[in-house]
Amino acid sequence: MPEIIRAPPGLYGVGVAETSISRGAADGTLTYRGYPIRDLYDKASFEECAFLILEGHLPTRKELDDFVSRLRSLRTVPEDVYQIVRAMPRDSHPMDVLRTAVSGLGASEQMLSAKEQDYSLIAKMPTLVTNCYRILRGMDLAEPRDDMSEAENLLYVLTGRHPDAFELWAFERELILYLEHDLNVSAFTVRVVASTLADVYAACTAGLAALKGPLHGGANEAAMQMFLEIGSPERAASYLRENLAKGKKIMGFGHRVYKKVDPRAQLSKVMLKRLLEHKQADDKVYRLADELEHAMWETKKIPANLDFYAAPIFYTLGIPIETYTPIFAASRVVGWVSHYNEQLAANKLFRPDSIYVGQRDMVYVPIEKR
Amino acid sequence: MPEIIRAPPGLYGVGVAETSISRGAADGTLTYRGYPIRDLYDKASFEECAFLILEGHLPTRKELDDFVSRLRSLRTVPEDVYQIVRAMPRDSHPMDVLRTAVSGLGASEQMLSAKEQDYSLIAKMPTLVTNCYRILRGMDLAEPRDDMSEAENLLYVLTGRHPDAFELWAFERELILYLEHDLNVSAFTVRVVASTLADVYAACTAGLAALKGPLHGGANEAAMQMFLEIGSPERAASYLRENLAKGKKIMGFGHRVYKKVDPRAQLSKVMLKRLLEHKQADDKVYRLADELEHAMWETKKIPANLDFYAAPIFYTLGIPIETYTPIFAASRVVGWVSHYNEQLAANKLFRPDSIYVGQRDMVYVPIEKR
Numbered sequence: 001m002p003e004i005i006r007a008p009p010g011l012y013g014v015g016v017a018e019t020s021i022s023r024g025a026a027d028g029t030l031t032y033r034g035y036p037i038r039d040l041y042d043k044a045s046f047e048e049c050a051f052l053i054l055e056g057h058l059p060t061r062k063e064l065d066d067f068v069s070r071l072r073s074l075r076t077v078p079e080d081v082y083q084i085v086r087a088m089p090r091d092s093h094p095m096d097v098l099r100t101a102v103s104g105l106g107a108s109e110q111m112l113s114a115k116e117q118d119y120s121l122i123a124k125m126p127t128l129v130t131n132c133y134r135i136l137r138g139m140d141l142a143e144p145r146d147d148m149s150e151a152e153n154l155l156y157v158l159t160g161r162h163p164d165a166f167e168l169w170a171f172e173r174e175l176i177l178y179l180e181h182d183l184n185v186s187a188f189t190v191r192v193v194a195s196t197l198a199d200v201y202a203a204c205t206a207g208l209a210a211l212k213g214p215l216h217g218g219a220n221e222a223a224m225q226m227f228l229e230i231g232s233p234e235r236a237a238s239y240l241r242e243n244l245a246k247g248k249k250i251m252g253f254g255h256r257v258y259k260k261v262d263p264r265a266q267l268s269k270v271m272l273k274r275l276l277e278h279k280q281a282d283d284k285v286y287r288l289a290d291e292l293e294h295a296m297w298e299t300k301k302i303p304a305n306l307d308f309y310a311a312p313i314f315y316t317l318g319i320p321i322e323t324y325t326p327i328f329a330a331s332r333v334v335g336w337v338s339h340y341n342e343q344l345a346a347n348k349l350f351r352p353d354s355i356y357v358g359q360r361d362m363v364y365v366p367i368e369k370r
Numbered sequence: 371m372p373e374i375i376r377a378p379p380g381l382y383g384v385g386v387a388e389t390s391i392s393r394g395a396a397d398g399t400l401t402y403r404g405y406p407i408r409d410l411y412d413k414a415s416f417e418e419c420a421f422l423i424l425e426g427h428l429p430t431r432k433e434l435d436d437f438v439s440r441l442r443s444l445r446t447v448p449e450d451v452y453q454i455v456r457a458m459p460r461d462s463h464p465m466d467v468l469r470t471a472v473s474g475l476g477a478s479e480q481m482l483s484a485k486e487q488d489y490s491l492i493a494k495m496p497t498l499v500t501n502c503y504r505i506l507r508g509m510d511l512a513e514p515r516d517d518m519s520e521a522e523n524l525l526y527v528l529t530g531r532h533p534d535a536f537e538l539w540a541f542e543r544e545l546i547l548y549l550e551h552d553l554n555v556s557a558f559t560v561r562v563v564a565s566t567l568a569d570v571y572a573a574c575t576a577g578l579a580a581l582k583g584p585l586h587g588g589a590n591e592a593a594m595q596m597f598l599e600i601g602s603p604e605r606a607a608s609y610l611r612e613n614l615a616k617g618k619k620i621m622g623f624g625h626r627v628y629k630k631v632d633p634r635a636q637l638s639k640v641m642l643k644r645l646l647e648h649k650q651a652d653d654k655v656y657r658l659a660d661e662l663e664h665a666m667w668e669t670k671k672i673p674a675n676l677d678f679y680a681a682p683i684f685y686t687l688g689i690p691i692e693t694y695t696p697i698f699a700a701s702r703v704v705g706w707v708s709h710y711n712e713q714l715a716a717n718k719l720f721r722p723d724s725i726y727v728g729q730r731d732m733v734y735v736p737i738e739k740r
Contacts, residue, residue, distance in 0.1 A: 004385040007377070010565065011722035015374040016381060020728025034729030043734055060740050083457030084470065087450050088477050096477035099575065100454065103473050107458050107466035183724045185566055189576060192559050195380065196583020205469065206559060206576035213566020215719050256721040349585050351626040352381035354553045358390025359404030359426075364413055370430050 004353045012256070017191060018346070021053060021338050022180045028261040032180060033057070041267050046151050046172050047071070050122070050334045053180050068149075074123035075144035075153075077131065078108050085135045094322050095217070097132045098329060099208040106201025117200050118337045125333045126150055129326040130157040151175050154330060159318045167317055170275045174310045177264040178328050180335030182257070186210040186217065190336045192350045194343040207336045211329055220307035220324040223252035224315055227285055236291035244299065252308030253296055261303050268309030275316055285312045374723045382626070387561060388716070391423060391708050392550045398631040402550060403427070411637050416521050416542050416549075417441070420492070420704045423550050438519075444493035445514035445523075447501065448478050455505045464692050465587070467502045468699060469578040476571025487570050488707045495703045496520055499696040500527040521545050524700060529688045540645045541687055544680045547634040548698050550705030552627070556580040556587065560706045562720045564713040577706045581699055590677035590694040593622035594685055597655055606661035614669065622678030623666055631673050638679030645686055655682045
């Protein structure tokens with residue numbers, strides 16, 4: 001029997017698959033298909049970046065127009081999926097609802113080609129995010145607007161008002177940052193499920209299951225709740241001190257790859273400041289976050305991550321907190337679908353070994369003699 | 371930056387977690403908590419084995435009685451979950467339906483303690499398997515019978531008739547074999563999702579997503595379809611030859627761990643023969659399977675696996691083919707819950723690395739200039 005290699009816990013530092021989709025590096029750089037995130041953030045649209053991640057190259061005007069119109073034509077979710085959502089308790093966790101809806105959508109779309117399934121899932125996820133929220137709140141369904149971009153449609157339906165150009169720009173930038181990040185745990189889950197040759201809905205349902213976890217997608221909501229709990233910049237340092245002393249986890253800090261700086265947090269921090277200025281709003285949340293970030297760095301040398309600064313941007317835009325993780329999913333599904341396809345292109349079933357540390361040579365004794 | 375270890379594709383031979391639940395070894399042995407599967411198969415009940423896997427030791431009479439009555443008290447599925455199932459198209463894949471139902475169940479049971487969630491999920495899974503099937507077929511719901519064991523209740527509802535003692539024995543033996551198997555891909559998926567601290571329903575929904583894949587749980591149904599397609603023992607060798615020549619996968623063969631013999635297939639093979647004798651039925655399916663097994667071993671030195679012999683047992687018992695993979699799930703959920711808990715007991719988020727092989731240093735060009 002061949003010897004088993006013992007992997008580091010959590011597979012840290014173990015390269016489990018080849019990828020050409022994105023690369024986050026310890027020096028604080030992130031690229032999508034080789035393009036620096038800073039350039040894409042400054043210059044590209046959400047749809048352009050999604051196309052880039054899915055197809056591997058930046059679209060021409062014609063390719064982009066086709067992509068956009070294809071997505072828009074696929075946004076409407078079948079009624080039976082809404083029936084599933086309506087059957088769920090009103091106090092359900094939004095991620096449980098979204099996961100169940102995507103799982104159910106898969107049952108309705110088995111007859112589509114693999115490519116059609118990819119596009120349908122990506123197009124319908126934002127619609128599901130908004131309408132699952134609305135159903136839980138007892139509101140009518142919102143028809144997807146085919147005169148709006150993905151970002152505008154999502155922001156418009158979630159807030160109930162038309163964003164101005166800068167608000168839309170800010171929101172779209174954050175969606176771009178959430179699109180994809182290498183083999184994070186949800187993308188890894190998607191690839192493991194893909195390796196069984198299950199369909200893309202099954203794989204992304206599993207991705208959504210992973211994204212619910214507070215150690216993964218749940219962090220942006222938890223970060224915002226923390227800001228609200230702290231309340232003022234003056235309390236940031238003492239909050240940190242007290243909670244670290246209690247051994248509590250401070251939300252929105254730390255990343256598997258970025259040990260000094262998360263480039264997405266940096267971009268979002270600047271955006272938060274600009275957005276507050278644009279709205280002529282109190283910059284308290286910015287000062288609070290900034291204080292907390294500095295205190296954490298002084299104390300633990302742990303940098304703020306994307307969730308830490310995306311959350312107050314969403315909050316400033318008036319987006320309901322319970323939709324932050326679903327919004328993450330509405331963007332990240334593009335990365336998941338790309339990982340699904342990359343896995344299938346050179347597939348090998350994931351079937352690791354375990355290190356057996358349990359009992360051996362036990363002898364069965366009938367129940368009367370136990 | 372620390373060097374990245376490049377893992378073998380599919381993580382073959384990589385020990386990714388410690389476990390004390392079960393151990394399958396290349397020499398063709400399998401133990402649950404250190405007890406040989408052959409002993410458990412010959413002597414124990416399904417509930418005894420489930421308790422053993424969950425709790426780590428064989429139950430006393432009192433412990434077993436408590437366990438059994440607890441499971442029986444939890445079998446009834448909330449009506450809102452059935453509403454979810456009723457919303458799904460009648461021609462849905464049974465695994466899509468089961469996955470969606472379990473995902474929805476999770477939304478309804480967020481208020482339960484972790485331990486209650488474990489037991490509820492295990493108790494309700496067989497009920498869901500039977501009633502999802504019945505809803506898709508347009509039949510009334512079957513009330514779980516609290517005077518029946520797990521195996522009897524499942525077999526009774528799926529076939530619509532009371533099994534005799536030997537039929538029940540045979541079916542229960544197969545359920546025991548499906549209970550758990552180390553870090554197969556669904557258990558691994560469950561552990562990856564568990565590592566995010568998502569709840570047990572999220573993790574098992576992801577396990578069900580993996581189990582749908584034809585390279586994993588879908589194999590027992592595919593094996594039975596193959597037997598029906600071959601039709602007679604005389605055609606087995608030529609079927610194999612022709613399909614291997616076409617490069618087609620022959621279902622029910624091969625296993626990551628068992629390279630010479632799958633102990634579960636051996637036990638099931640003997641059981642299939644005994645069951646056919648007991649029912650005084652034509653033993654054609656046995657002879658066909660036996661021929662195919664020998665031909666495959668002669669040609670490729672690949673042994674038959676559990677699915678290969680469990681499928682014709684289920685068929686002989688009159689169980690609808692489309693429920694074979696759901697039945698697998700109804701038993702395997704015990705292993706999944708155990709892996710979920712074992713993961714949490716010494717958790718580290720799964721966050722592997724990738725080997726980046728894509729483009730680098732790309733420069734963004736505005737769309738007008740592409």
